[in-house]
Amino acid sequence: MKTLNDYLNDELLVVGVGNPSRGDDAAGLLLGEQLAKKLDQEYLHCEEVPESYLGQMLDSAAVTVLLVDAVDMKKPAGEIAVLSPDELAGTSISTHNCSVSLLAKVLEGVKDKKMVVLGIQPQSLGWGQALSPAVAQAIDRFVQDLSQPAEAKRSAAQPEMDGTEQPGRREAVHICPHQR
Numbered sequence: 001m002k003t004l005n006d007y008l009n010d011e012l013l014v015v016g017v018g019n020p021s022r023g024d025d026a027a028g029l030l031l032g033e034q035l036a037k038k039l040d041q042e043y044l045h046c047e048e049v050p051e052s053y054l055g056q057m058l059d060s061a062a063v064t065v066l067l068v069d070a071v072d073m074k075k076p077a078g079e080i081a082v083l084s085p086d087e088l089a090g091t092s093i094s095t096h097n098c099s100v101s102l103l104a105k106v107l108e109g110v111k112d113k114k115m116v117v118l119g120i121q122p123q124s125l126g127w128g129q130a131l132s133p134a135v136a137q138a139i140d141r142f143v144q145d146l147s148q149p150a151e152a153k154r155s156a157a158q159p160e161m162d163g164t165e166q167p168g169r170r171e172a173v174h175i176c177p178h179q180r
Contacts, residue, residue: 004082005147007116012041013062017050017069023129024077024122025070027139030131031080031120032068034143050103057107064114065107067100071119078138083117 016032018025029045036043042060046053050067057065073081085104104115120139123132 002082002116004118007064007066007114008039008147010064010114011062012036012039013044013057013060013065014039014041015044015046015050015053015057015065015067017046017048017067019048021127023124023126024120024132024135025125026131027120027122027135028067028069031118031139031142032066034139035066035068035118035146038143038146050100054103054106057103057113058111062113064116065104066116066118067103068118068120069100070122070125071117073119073121075121077121077123077132077134079121080138080142081119083119085115085117087117 014032014036016029018028020026020029029047033043033045035041042062044053044056044060050057067085071081071083073079075081085101100115100117107113107115120135123134
């Protein structure tokens with residue numbers, strides 16, 4: 001079972017996906033931007049159309065594309081999990097029309113890049129709503145507790161926070177089945 005720490009020593013392109021006008025759908029944009037900044041990695045702000053940025057994803061020197069998005073995993077609001085693109089095949093929770101698994105296949109087939117998804121469970125996707133407190137707090141905790149790349153190698157055997165635990169208590173971010 002892979003965690004985000006397993007990818008932190010790769011050259012990453014962090015891709016934020018979401019609609020900033022639809023409540024927690026903006027979580028992928030916010031979490032993606034904060035992760036890229038903390039990890040000193042390239043960031044691509046795609047909003048609802050990551051497929052429109054395929055050329056930039058292919059041209060990036062990154063080995064791994066980390067797509068960050070709100071994903072309905074049927075979990076408590078704010079839960080954050082590492083998912084494979086195949087787990088998202090044929091599912092949709094928001095306004096994104098593109099198949100993440102298709103994007104991953106193109107990246108892998110054309111440039112031998114890996115794609116991994118960092119999903120965050122939304123609470124509300126209503127138009128004109130702000131980010132819910134549960135999701136905002138989960139993002140802050142996750143970014144704060146995230147290892148730096150040099151630390152990731154040393155702590156690869158240690159589980160990482162999934163954004164829902166109490167400080168001082170760590171549990172593994174796990175791949176889980178979900179619906180989008």
